[in-house]
Amino acid sequence: MSGLRVQGVSKSFGTLDVLRDLELAVEPGEFAAVIGPSGSGKSTLFNLVSGLDRPTSGQVLVEGEPAGVASGKVAYMPQKDLLFPWRTVLDNTALGLEAQGVRKKEARARAGALFADFGLDGFQRAYPSELSGGMRQRAALLRTVVLERPVLLLDEPFGALDSLTRTEMQLWLAGMWQRHRWTVVLVTHDIREAVLLADTVHVLSPRPATVVDRVEVPLPHGERDFTAPEFAAVERRVLEALRGTTAVTAP
Numbered sequence: 001m002s003g004l005r006v007q008g009v010s011k012s013f014g015t016l017d018v019l020r021d022l023e024l025a026v027e028p029g030e031f032a033a034v035i036g037p038s039g040s041g042k043s044t045l046f047n048l049v050s051g052l053d054r055p056t057s058g059q060v061l062v063e064g065e066p067a068g069v070a071s072g073k074v075a076y077m078p079q080k081d082l083l084f085p086w087r088t089v090l091d092n093t094a095l096g097l098e099a100q101g102v103r104k105k106e107a108r109a110r111a112g113a114l115f116a117d118f119g120l121d122g123f124q125r126a127y128p129s130e131l132s133g134g135m136r137q138r139a140a141l142l143r144t145v146v147l148e149r150p151v152l153l154l155d156e157p158f159g160a161l162d163s164l165t166r167t168e169m170q171l172w173l174a175g176m177w178q179r180h181r182w183t184v185v186l187v188t189h190d191i192r193e194a195v196l197l198a199d200t201v202h203v204l205s206p207r208p209a210t211v212v213d214r215v216e217v218p219l220p221h222g223e224r225d226f227t228a229p230e231f232a233a234v235e236r237r238v239l240e241a242l243r244g245t246t247a248v249t250a251p
Ligand SMILES: Nc1ncnc2c1ncn2[C@@H]1O[C@H](COP(=O)(O)OP(=O)(O)OP(=O)(O)O)[C@@H](O)[C@H]1O
Pocket: 013, 016, 018, 036, 037, 038, 039, 040, 041, 042, 043, 044, 045, 079, 207
């Protein structure tokens, strides 16, 4: 079995129940979005999938193996993925490979090969402070993608960006995913972002989080137009699922 399976997972921190009986299945090459209220347990879920933490009960399987032993199969871009200010952009993007034992020269070569694709060409020797916010996020994403692991976890990758840059980055990620077909799980608060990018949007309840709805996005990738009525209809369904569990305002 490949892809990702989260089966009946519950997670508590002491008396705080964060996840309850959570089920999630992501097929290889699928783009899944997870949307839910703040504090519902989305980052906690990623910590379980990446093997950084263990469920209280239930199991997480990555490519058929328990997450704890399959951590080499998951590339995780945490919610606050910081670039080291004293390392050049190239050395920042090579960091993940170096951390897994790849020699510096090869790590740099592999990361460097992706610079053009990530819109970072010419900035190899720059320092993070010389990049725009969108470029910094692309560099952090490059550092994750270059690991070439079967499952990619992105926790609010565009959360800190202004809305114009954010839209630009969403379209860019949509194009990159279409070319590479990574298996992606994207955590977001942004309904439009989820519907623009995902095959399936998994809607979480507030804590203790469980999946309250799974919304398929029946729109062709690469031609999604957030001004189209079909797009708005999917957004509405996600919004209604969220509203069923908590008070949210319309986008
Ligand atoms: N290591 C921990 N120890 C104790 N409590 C924790 C720990 N990690 C997370 N929590 C608690 O679990 C709950 C869920 O946190 P989590 O970070 O997963 O939420 P989230 O859905 O990612 O929120 P946001 O959308 O704001 O990023 C919070 O109440 C948080 O305080």
